[in-house]
Amino acid sequence: MENLVSLKKVSKQYGKKAVVDQVDLTISAGQIVGLVGPNGAGKTTCLQSLLGLTDYDGEIDVLGFEPKSQRTAMLEQVAYIADVAVLPKWITANQLLSYMESIHPKFSREKAESFLAKTNIGLTSKVGQLSKGMVVQLHLALILAIDAQVLVLDEPTLGLDLLTRRQFYSHLLEEFYTEEKCILITTHQIEEIEHILTDVAFIQDGKIVLAESTEHIKERFKLVAVSPENESQASSLKPLTSNRLMGITTMLFDNADSSALSGVGKVSTPSLADIFVGVMAKEVY
Numbered sequence: 447m448e449n450l451v452s453l454k455k456v457s458k459q460y461g462k463k464a465v466v467d468q469v470d471l472t473i474s475a476g477q478i479v480g481l482v483g484p485n486g487a488g489k490t491t492c493l494q495s496l497l498g499l500t501d502y503d504g505e506i507d508v509l510g511f512e513p514k515s516q517r518t519a520m521l522e523q524v525a526y527i528a529d530v531a532v533l534p535k536w537i538t539a540n541q542l543l544s545y546m547e548s549i550h551p552k553f554s555r556e557k558a559e560s561f562l563a564k565t566n567i568g569l570t571s572k573v574g575q576l577s578k579g580m581v582v583q584l585h586l587a588l589i590l591a592i593d594a595q596v597l598v599l600d601e602p603t604l605g606l607d608l609l610t611r612r613q614f615y616s617h618l619l620e621e622f623y624t625e626e627k628c629i630l631i632t633t634h635q636i637e638e639i640e641h642i643l644t645d646v647a648f649i650q651d652g653k654i655v656l657a658e659s660t661e662h663i664k665e666r667f668k669l670v671a672v673s674p675e676n677e678s679q680a681s682s683l684k685p686l687t688s689n690r691l692m693g694i695t696t697m698l699f700d701n702a703d704s705s706a707l708s709g710v711g712k713v714s715t716p717s718l719a720d721i722f723v724g725v726m727a728k729e730v731y
């Protein structure tokens with residue numbers, strides 16, 4: 447697989463604090479990577495570094511460009527939705543399309559219009575007259591109409607209702623994603639994107655604490671509902687976390703022997719959210 451994005455030992459300090467700390471990450475064509483971490487973990491700073499929006503130490507390569515020194519050329523091939531994305535209230539959808547057409551060589555007005563035709567946004571609608579969800583849809587129409595190989599999304603569905611969030615991700619897969627492209631996405635709502643992710647990177651205190659394909663991660667971690675008589679035996683297998691609810695103890699294991707696990711209870715595959723909580727707990731305690 448062709449590498450589209452790579453970060454090598456990337457760090458960023460604010461004062462004495464390293465908010466991004468020696469981050470290594472590569473993203474290849476066809477990958478949809480979730481960068482997941484608690485508030486203040488360094489997700490946005492990582493994205494800003496790879497978009498050349500902030501200075502950093504270390505090496506970043508995006509489609510052969512160095513973001514710090516070749517930002518303008520790089521951004522012709524990279525599309526980006528920021529969590530603080532703001533469009534001016536007075537502008538109409540039509541004016542926005544014309545503006546994008548005039549500044550971006552890879553923007554297709556036809557694509558944007560066909561996307562907007564599936565929404566309630568008219569070409570004469572002003573941004574100020576749209577709901578929050580509609581503004582995100584308008585933004586998405588602009589982004590999806592750019593023939594970019596790399597798409598970077600920072601909390602793209604923040605503040606949207608469940609239906610609009612689902613719609614956002616299905617549009618993303620249908621209208622943008624192909625095997626030649628990659629998507630890097632940060633979100634707190636991991637349950638909602640786990641079905642579309644090919645890979646996940648967990649970040650805490652600026653450090654990547656786990657980076658794996660979702661396929662491999664689900665083979666590696668197991669959840670076991672342990673019956674009371676097997677609790678001490680299960681504990682000796684060193685679970686990452688242990689939770690008791692209505693008399694049943696559920697333990698999360700990382701790389702434990704599968705026959706030993708099936709000997710102490712009912713084994714199932716955890717969700718990415720379960721794994722995230724387990725890995726973060728291990729890093730904290």
Ligand SMILES: Nc1ncnc2c1ncn2[C@@H]1O[C@H](COP(=O)(O)OP(=O)(O)OP(=O)(O)O)[C@@H](O)[C@H]1O
Nearest residue numbers: 460461465483484485486487488489490491492634
């Ligand atoms: N301009 C800045 N000056 C000083 N500190 C900053 C600046 N920008 C970010 N930080 C700090 O860097 C750390 C990482 O912030 P960042 O926004 O990257 O986190 P995040 O993982 O995106 O968080 P969230 O999920 O809350 O959006 C935080 O401790 C934040 O306070």
